[in-house]
Amino acid sequence: MKSIKRIWNSFKIAFSMYSRIPMPRSEWTDENKSYAMCFFPWIGAVIGLLSYGVFRFSKWFGIHGGGNHALFFTIVLILIPVFVTGGIHLDGFLDTQDALSSWQTKERRLEILKDSHAGAFAIISCTVYFLMYIGVYSCLSVHSMEVIACSFVLSRTLSGLSVVTFPQARKKGMVADFSENASTKIVRATLCVYLILLCFLIPFIGGICGIGCVIAAGVVFGHYYRMTMSNFGGVTGDLCGYFLQVCELVMALVVVVVDVVAKSGIIG
Structure with a gap:
């Protein structure tokens, strides 16, 4: 009974930390946080289901005389992850772009990551990022959307694995806190099971698009x-x-490009 309560509390903490989905309150003790990373990919499942649902609704809306609202639905799809997560990951992306663009020492880059002010490179990167997403999502098909919906789980599985396997840059902070309090072996094993299942499931659903998605995720993970x-x-x-x-952007880009090329008959 105690272990079930511990798992339930970890679930609530994961969704409270990494999403804006309302959750019952839970004490943020070391014990309660221990399995939180196991549920991090589940937030990706929520985003994927919402994205796929909105995409299918946009198709239904267009077929039944809803008019040409493709750009509107494209923007909604792009913003779904931001609405669900509250932009917590986007904030990290922008801070990192500022730090990388500074060409400073490691210590100074880490200080820039903690700076709450957005620099010029963060603003430029944000603009380019969303413009790229508009371009990618304007080429979506039902088939590519099925793969992209699964990719939100894959990205969070790999991100969670980095928390419990990569060295920590700081002794204090969110990642260090979760890593220290995680039941590391159990969390790592759980995320590895997710990863193995996804590496089979995504190609099974998406065929060559799914294979491209998994390869793209692996390449980005290595670069990361x-x-x-x-x-x-x-x-x-x-x-x-x-x-x-x-x-997520690279996976979506690869999936859409492979889908378009496959439909052109250049590849099977």
């Missing part, structure tokens, strides 16, 4: 590790957010 180690000496919460945002 090298970047964090060389520039920051480990991971932080902001860097995890950076990875998640970049990974």
